[in-house]
Amino acid sequence: MSDYNFAYLDEQTKRMIRRAILKGLAIPGYQVPFASREMPMPYGWGTGGVQVSAAVLTPDDTFKVIDQGADDTTNAVSIRRFFQKTAGVAVTEATSQASVIQTRHRIPEEELRADQILVYQVPIPEPLRFLEPSEVETRKMHALEEYGLMHVKLYEDISQHGDIATAYAYPVKVEGRYVMDPSPIPKFDNPKLEMAGIQLFGAGREQRIYAIPPYTQVVSLDFDDYPFQPTKADHACDLCGATDSYLDELIVDDAGGRMFMCSDTDYCTSRRKDGHVGAQGVPYKEDAA
Amino acid sequence: MYVAVKGGERAIDNAHAWLAEERRGDTDIPELSVAQIREQMSLAVNRVMAEGSLYDPHLAALAIKQARGDLIEAIFLIRAYRTTLPRFGGSNPIETQNMQCDRRVSATFKDAPGGQILGPTFDYTHRLLDFKLAADGEAADAPTAAPSQAPTPHIMSFLDREQLIQTEPTGEAVPDDLTRTPLELPASRALRLQSLTRGDEGFILGMAYSTQRGYARNHAFVAELRIGAVAVEMDIPELGFAIEIGEITVTECETVNQFQGSKTQPPQFTRGYGLVFGMTERKAISMALVDRALRWKELGEDNLGAPAQDEEFVLYHSDNIQATGFLEHIKLPHYVDFQSELELIRKLRREAQDNISREAAE
Numbered sequence: 001m002s003d004y005n006f007a008y009l010d011e012q013t014k015r016m017i018r019r020a021i022l023k024g025l026a027i028p029g030y031q032v033p034f035a036s037r038e039m040p041m042p043y044g045w046g047t048g049g050v051q052v053s054a055a056v057l058t059p060d061d062t063f064k065v066i067d068q069g070a071d072d073t074t075n076a077v078s079i080r081r082f083f084q085k086t087a088g089v090a091v092t093e094a095t096s097q098a099s100v101i102q103t104r105h106r107i108p109e110e111e112l113r114a115d116q117i118l119v120y121q122v123p124i125p126e127p128l129r130f131l132e133p134s135e136v137e138t139r140k141m142h143a144l145e146e147y148g149l150m151h152v153k154l155y156e157d158i159s160q161h162g163d164i165a166t167a168y169a170y171p172v173k174v175e176g177r178y179v180m181d182p183s184p185i186p187k188f189d190n191p192k193l194e195m196a197g198i199q200l201f202g203a204g205r206e207q208r209i210y211a212i213p214p215y216t217q218v219v220s221l222d223f224d225d226y227p228f229q230p231t232k233a234d235h236a237c238d239l240c241g242a243t244d245s246y247l248d249e250l251i252v253d254d255a256g257g258r259m260f261m262c263s264d265t266d267y268c269t270s271r272r273k274d275g276h277v278g279a280q281g282v283p284y285k286e287d288a289a
Numbered sequence: 290m291y292v293a294v295k296g297g298e299r300a301i302d303n304a305h306a307w308l309a310e311e312r313r314g315d316t317d318i319p320e321l322s323v324a325q326i327r328e329q330m331s332l333a334v335n336r337v338m339a340e341g342s343l344y345d346p347h348l349a350a351l352a353i354k355q356a357r358g359d360l361i362e363a364i365f366l367i368r369a370y371r372t373t374l375p376r377f378g379g380s381n382p383i384e385t386q387n388m389q390c391d392r393r394v395s396a397t398f399k400d401a402p403g404g405q406i407l408g409p410t411f412d413y414t415h416r417l418l419d420f421k422l423a424a425d426g427e428a429a430d431a432p433t434a435a436p437s438q439a440p441t442p443h444i445m446s447f448l449d450r451e452q453l454i455q456t457e458p459t460g461e462a463v464p465d466d467l468t469r470t471p472l473e474l475p476a477s478r479a480l481r482l483q484s485l486t487r488g489d490e491g492f493i494l495g496m497a498y499s500t501q502r503g504y505a506r507n508h509a510f511v512a513e514l515r516i517g518a519v520a521v522e523m524d525i526p527e528l529g530f531a532i533e534i535g536e537i538t539v540t541e542c543e544t545v546n547q548f549q550g551s552k553t554q555p556p557q558f559t560r561g562y563g564l565v566f567g568m569t570e571r572k573a574i575s576m577a578l579v580d581r582a583l584r585w586k587e588l589g590e591d592n593l594g595a596p597a598q599d600e601e602f603v604l605y606h607s608d609n610i611q612a613t614g615f616l617e618h619i620k621l622p623h624y625v626d627f628q629s630e631l632e633l634i635r636k637l638r639r640e641a642q643d644n645i646s647r648e649a650a651e
Contacts (some may be wrong), residue, residue: 004373008373010373010375033471033473034471035468035469035470035471036471037372038365038368038369038371038372038468038610039369039372040369042365042610042613042614042617042618043610043611043613043614043615043618044614044615044616044617044618045614045618045621047614067621067622068622068623068624068625069625072297072298073297073622074297074300074301074621074622075621075622076297077297077298077301078301104621105623105625105626106625123615123618134601135474135601135605136474136475136601161637162637162640162641163633163636163637163640165633165637167626167629167630167632167633168625168626168629168630169626184623184625184626185625186625186626186628186629187629188629205611205614205615207471207472231629231632231633231636232632233628233632246625246628247628248624248625248628249624249628249631263624263625263628
């Protein structure tokens with residue numbers, strides 16, 4: 001596809017995005033406005049992540065795309081194909097072999113290394129948005145470090161439900177300064193936000209980029225008497241037997257029978273290749289996938 | 290035993306093939322040509338050009354064909370294409386007083402230099418289905434006359450001469466380009482107008498209508514609505530002067546609105562402005578009303594809390610490509626988030642149930 005520049009965007013646009021990324025890395029958790037472009041896929045479907053990936057990809061990179069932890073969900077397939085077509089980069093499903101990973105709603109189970117970049121697709125970058133709809137106001141609140149409203153919200157949850165009623169997109173404070181939306185990852189993934197890899201967040205429709213540099217302190221908001229608790233389904237994976245991975249719940253029969261399996265498909269497959277077998281699994285065979 | 294669901298790639302390929310077949314429809318019926326769409330669905334083409342922000346009737350017609358007539362999808366195709374185009378430079382501002390008017394009406398003066406020209410309008414057609422069109426689409430020749438060579442000055446300029454209309458500030462600075470710089474608020478009027486002209490016709494219409502019904506009513510009269518061709522000129526650095534690089538059809542609407550003034554300052558009318566690619570007068574009038582409503586601060590009016598006065602509300606929600614993308618993304622998989630909610634609600638219910646049993650036991 002020679003009609004388009006490497007990774008679709010023109011070099012000027014990539015430069016503009018890289019500047020926003022560098023600014024984001026310099027001010028961890030701060031939302032940097034950028035002139036988001038119309039991409040050939042709809043807003044809300046990962047255009048922010050796609051633009052960030054396009055700006056950081058080089059011809060030598062190996063690219064992986066996951067949606068809900070899986071490489072073969074339709075939108076992940078579509079984004080992976082887009083970069084195969086426009087950038088001709090190598091692609092992989094193996095977390096350890098990827099140098100750039102674009103994700104929607106999950107952080108891979110396998111720990112990321114310093115030479116890896118994790119790119120998040122972000123729908124609503126503003127953690128205060130559902131408490132204050134006005135962008136003018138929320139920018140002021142960040143500038144003044146005025147986060148009382150968020151604590152009141154968490155407190156009200158506890159008084160009404162006896163627990164903090166946020167299960168995903170759980171707000172965090174980055175390096176003791178900015179309250180940040182980690183994108184709609186389950187709160188199970190929040191502890192992984194402190195990692196060796198570079199984390200970049202792209203919100204295309206909302207025209208914002210933000211970042212977490214390697215080894216940055218990321219604290220999930222909580223109270224001393226109601227500490228933050230990452231949760232997952234209280235089961236082991238029925239395919240690979242893992243007890244430490246985030247699980248998808250499937251309805252398998254008319255009687256409402258359930259089974260649980262890893263949401264991270266690469267993690268599950270690698271474990272099965274290593275000989276782990278869950279309660280309803282079968283030993284791994286190459287063609288059975 | 291359970292085998293994980295796979296097959297995203299094959300599903301996508303099959304879906305695309307099926308889509309192409311559906312787009313073509315019954316193959317016993319002749320295929321539509323792009324030229325037919327361009328010539329006979331011209332108002333759809335105009336809308337796609339306006340909201341796609343790209344003046345190219347042929348490409349807009351192609352987009353409509355590819356989108357199976359879904360105009361928002363067609364606008365999306367045009368926008369995505371438009372971003373990839375290189376920028377050679379900016380044209381000079383178009384001079385709408387030199388427009389070759391196909392249509393020009395004023396609701397404020399019965400007659401004015403240049404005259405009223407009804408033009409090809411639906412306005413006074415009786416909306417009766419024309420069953421004859423089902424069999425035969427040929428139209429009789431319309432009467433013709435020599436085009437007027439006289440200039441058609443803006444109606445507003447007559448009010449201006451009497452200083453009855455507020456003067457607009459002029460500036461030398463080139464305004465920001467909405468498609469190249471992120472929208473930051475408060476936005477200049479130039480940026481607001483850019484946003485309105487490419488905004489969704491239905492959304493802008495609804496906002497404008499709300500002002501008429503009392504949500505920040507601003508008493509608009511259509512001082513002038515004109516539609517026609519204008520020349521586009523561009524300075525060529527190598528030549529040192531401007532040359533005409535093409536011609537576009539635009540719709541321009543200027544409204545005259547209620548005045549402001551005080552004991553010390555004589556009252557003056559205020560204005561709203563709409564300018565849209567193509568023959569798109571519903572949109573241009575709507576744009577002028579919304580523009581006027583958004584000017585409350587500079588004109589020293591009260592914020593009535595009306596949606597059409599709220600710049601952030603209007604500008605952030607008028608773009609149908611942003612809106613449709615985000616709206617439709619909720620059909621994408623969300624199992625991970627839903628799973629975390631499932632776990633949470635089960636836990637909360639368990640705790641509430643325990644509390645109820647404990648209280649019953651006490």
